[in-house]
Amino acid sequence: MIGEVVELDVGAVAHGGHCVARLDGQVVFVRHALPGERVLARVTEGEPGRSFLRAHVVEVLRASPQRVEPPCRYAGVCGGCDFQHVALPEQRRLKQTVVLEQLRRLGGLEREDLPNEVVVEPVPGDRDGLGWRTRVEFAVDGDGRPGLRRHRSHEVVPLDRCLIASRGVTEADVTGRSWPDADSIDVTETSHGEVVVTVLPAQAERERRIVEHVSAEELELDLALDARGFWQVHPGAAATFVEAVLQMLEPRPGERAVDLYSGVGLFACALAERVGPLGQVVAVESDRAAVGHARSNLAEHRQALVVEGRVDDLLGVPRHERARRRPRRAPGRRRRPARSPLLPHTCDLVVLDPPRIGAGAEVVREVARLGARAVAYVACDPAALARDVATFREFGYALAGLRCFDAFPMTHHVETVALLAPVSRPTAD
Structure with a gap:
């Protein structure tokens, strides 16, 4: 089966940069196809009887009107770009489809649960989807x-x-x-x-310090980080996400904010400016180098505290992988890590910017217990976002706002910023 070329009628786009087709009833994930096309595709993974196959297009028999000639001669060869064969506006429509599908399927949201029409916005400075990756x-x-x-x-x-x-x-x-x-x-x-x-590996231990400038929402921020440390790869992304977060949260002077998975302090610095000297910002990050830079970046804000450690540990959430390595305990006796006394038990605002796998149900539960009036969730994976939105709903928070950004043109990746707010309950007569 692997290496065989098969004829497929291509269906809807799916999360991960491919479209879905069927071969004798078996699901096939097809790269470099478009919905509605008929293609010849070479099977690259899977065997008959498995839950799905993977395949790459080798010839288009019936092309979509949205198909274009890829600008790069390596398109379809290297693994860097999924969508170079797609017109740029259609790339964004496909990403919109994926976000909505994940929120419906994994998040349990109906159309009426979505706060507004969801569109995928271009990031400022992007013209043709090329030349952006810094x-x-x-x-x-x-x-x-x-x-x-x-x-x-x-x-x-x-x-x-x-x-x-x-x-x-x-x-x-x-x-x-x-x-x-x-x-x-x-x-x-x-x-x-x-x-x-x-x-x-020659220079792996000799990180070089750089400074990135962010101009957003009447803020001018200069942030230090390692050259190989985490930072948005699109030059317009950092400012765009800061503006989206601040517009959603609307921080007020004197409020307390918690920034989880804070990196070098991008959102924490913006929040500290807005809550002012009578407010408080607590930033949590596990990467030691990023923590050092965050403390330097926030040094002028005496109301800001950077706490080093894993978010789940500091919130008192057990690590399941650690528990599996130890002898099994009797039911109900699993030891929980102590919640850090440096983290507040209540706050007004939360920024949640987890890695691609998402925050996870237990972290979301602890975030909901903080009782914030607003949570801004920055996500690079719509499936992880949808799962966590479903958990937030269980703990009384509804999706109140959503913006999507095409921070990675020519790829299937999409960045989202979601606003979660407590569900208002009617008061008793």
Whole structure:
């Protein structure tokens, strides 16, 4: 079956950058297809009787009107872009479809539960979906040639240029050289135009400090971080997300805010400016280097506290993976970690910016117990967002606002900022 070319009628788009087709009743996830097309596709994973197959388009028999010629000659070869064959407005419509489908299927939301019409907005500064990626890690093959990996593979595809890479990353000319002693090459272009090239593993322990500037909502922020530390890869994304969060939360002077998974303090700095010296901001981050930068970035705000540690640990949530390694306890006797005394038991506002897997039900439960009047949830995975929204509903919080951003053009990825607010209960007569 693997390697066989099959004819498929392509159905709806699905989460993950592919569309769904069926072969003799078996689900096939097809990359580089579009809904309504008829294609020949080569099976890349799966066997008859398995729950699904994976396949790549090798020929289009009936094309969608939204299909375009990919601008990059490596499209469909390297694993970096899912949607170069799709017109840019249609890419955003497909992402909108995925977000809505995840919220309905995993979040249990009906159309009337959605706060407004959901659209995927372009990020400011984006014109044609190319030249935006300011952080690229190039893999290096056994011959020292840099490139990008194939989809779901460790194989390196050598290339001369990545079209979604920013101008500074491209002009570093990493792909024009041989790197015989490297495993990968990390290239970063900062908002100030500085370009940092890090050779791994040789320079892995010698992180270079950079500064990113964010101008948003009448705020001017300069944030220090490591060149290889986490930061949004689209140059307009950080400011866009800060503006969305502040508009949703509407912080007031004197309020207490909690920023979970805070990184180097992007949202914490913005909140500290808004709640003022009579307010309070508590930021929680587990990465030690990011914590150090966050404390430096928030140093001028005496009302801000940065707490190092995992969010689940500090909220008193057990780690299930840790519990599985230990001898089984009798039911009801599993030991919970102590909740950190540095975290408040109540607050007015929460920013929740978890990793791709989401916050998880137990963290969401503890966040709901804080009793915040508003929670801004920043998500890079619509499925994880939908699962956590469903849990928030169980604990009395409804989806009150939602914005989606095309921060990763030419790929299936979409960033969302959701507002969750307590459900008002009618008062007794």
